[in-house]
Amino acid sequence: MGFGRFSYTPILPGMMAGLDLSPSDAGVIASANFIGYLAGAVLAGYGWAAGHERRLGLLALAATAVLLLAMGLSSSLMVFSVIRFLAGLASAFAMIFLSGIVLGRGLRAGAVHVQSIHFGGVGIGIAVSSLMVWLLAQANTSGLSSWRADWFAGALMAAAGLCVVALLLPKGDVAQQGRTVEKPLLWTRPLVVMTLTYGMFGFGYVITATFLVTMARQGAADQTIEFLAWLLTGLSAALSVVLWRLAVPRFGAVGVYLIGLLVEAAGLVATVCLPLPVAPLIGGMLLGLTFIMITAYGLQIGRGLAPDSPRKALAFMTAAFGVGQIIGPLVAGALAERTGSFTIPTLMAALVLLLCALITGLEMKRIVTALDGQRSR
Template sequence: MTRPDSALSQNLVPTALAGAIAMAVAMGFGRFSYTPILPGMMTGLGLTPADAGLIASANFVGYLAGAVLAGYGWAAGRERMVSLSALVATTVLLLAMGLTSSIALFSVIRFLAGVASAFTMIFTSAIVLSRGHATGNPHVQSVHFGGVGIGIAVSSLMVFLLPAEGFGLIANWQAAWFGGAVIALVGTVLVAVLLPSGAASGKSTEREKPLVWTRPLFVMTLTYGLFGFGYVITATFLVAMARQGASDHTVEFLAWLITGLSAAISVHLWRRAVPRLGIVGVYLAGLLVEAAGLILVVTLPSPYAPLIGGLLLGLTFIMVTAYGLQIGRALAPQSPRKALAFMTAAFGVGQIVGPLVAGWLAEGSGSFNAPTLVAAAVLLFCAILTGLEMRRIVAAAGA
């Protein structure tokens, strides 16, 4: 008899694939395709780092709003419908990004895209992860969150393959947004075919109990929010940083491609360390590795800096996101959806502040070194705080 953790059981394959595709569309394209497209927008439209940071922050404000709205229980029993609607919205909003050149409209569109990505992440995860948990199959989580990395890698390849001069009246950056919309549409159709209805427990229509804030849950939520600030600076500006020190677009393409490919396998790779370190220990290790990656981005010469930075970013940010949410759910067993929503909201706050601070510091200093070092310092603080509270968190979460 095959053990549950040896491979995906046959009935879970469509569910896991649906989760991966949904995450690729909503996160890989709906959120993170902004990163490889941004340099072209800055060149073609004359956007400053502060402008770019403002547009990015608008997306994260939307993500925060979506996470907060998701925590009120209105979607109980309707998770599948909300997830698919959010994916359709993501497709339309990707298309809309190529139809304007207004910073104000860019910000509005990215705000709405943030709401859509939060809804997809929270409600699709509620369906997919609950089914994996019910069967004791950790591969479901690996495949589900690995979709983000696949989306990032595909978006990088798409942008790289587009002609630099665009298509006549359509600029390169516009074509990239249109291409992303086409890919998102295909992904949405596939998710509609594959995604099952409701959580594995069959109790998705029941409202959860009020969330009880314990010290371990507060610490995890705080570090998770600060992690959002730290990682997003590199996730937003990595390709722009690569373009500053490169003679062609190959390095920026490779930096984001490496980020996506390493992110796609990161949860699976880090899972091998769980028996030795525990989930909380792996979460802590991820914070330290990502902080080290940020420091290397500043200290290594081009072209190695963005490539190493992309590798270490990809190897950690999906894993820290996934395991952070898993720990949060374990710390609130009576209200896991509410815990997931509040942690996602804290994450969103960090992401709002991160691009604004990074854009302001980069515009003032003329490089991204200062914001990158600030991000590294914040991640190190998160690691120290997690280490100090590790025993309490492990005891409370049973992890």
């Protein structure tokens, strides 16, 4: 999933240069991916997949590899958008169906490390994709269509990952339990607040997550800074859930979620306010340290608020997240094209994250009380 969702970011500058894509064009392609993610999240919330989660999750990962390959075969904005839409659909299915299996198995086994490893995998994919793009750039002597080679290499990496997942993913009782039809989702005030703030977070994080490497290239003398910025993002993301888990005994899951929003907002400000080449490095590190963790704990809190309908809660929260992701690149691309930089859209995203943190802080007591009530049932 790290390749399927986020390798677009390090490959994007090469595509923009090679195909003369504008920031608005890049935003359209990114938003198409997130529209697909939203559609997949909504579809996954219904009961049609019960008992087939494993098979559908593996098919989604296989589709991800094929669609990465397809990106290197086109030069059309429309085709790119369709491919990324389908890739977003596959990402949502993989996220919801496979997370349900893995996190459910970990919960029943009492293995607290499962969530950290599971979500940390996305960060590893980000870091490896950055290294892959940089190494291919160093090896490319002709300078022609290097971005196509990036997509082809990403497809091979995703296919290799699929083989490993197919061997390791549990069978049997997990699929059997998936046949239990969930109860209708009960929309309590805490769950509404978490879904709303999770959607706002989708808008806040996605602008930097989409355009960080492009911003780094605008002010860098060579590709080293953009490579390091996205590599730091991935490595920080891989470690983030493990590191933040150390703070949970002190602040609780909701408190860590709130602090993460504040730290990420600070990282966005740093991305456009600090001098080059420090800005993208600090911004990337703070983005990586927070966005996977916020995703993980946001979904964990949502599941805890709806223990009778965990998959539906995951689906609706992911859908809200998807709406924020769709709007973010469109707004950022249009503003960047008009103003000539990503400063204004990035600061706007930071303000959204601050508002998100404010709402969470005001409702924190109710959310914690509701979680405690569900645990005591």
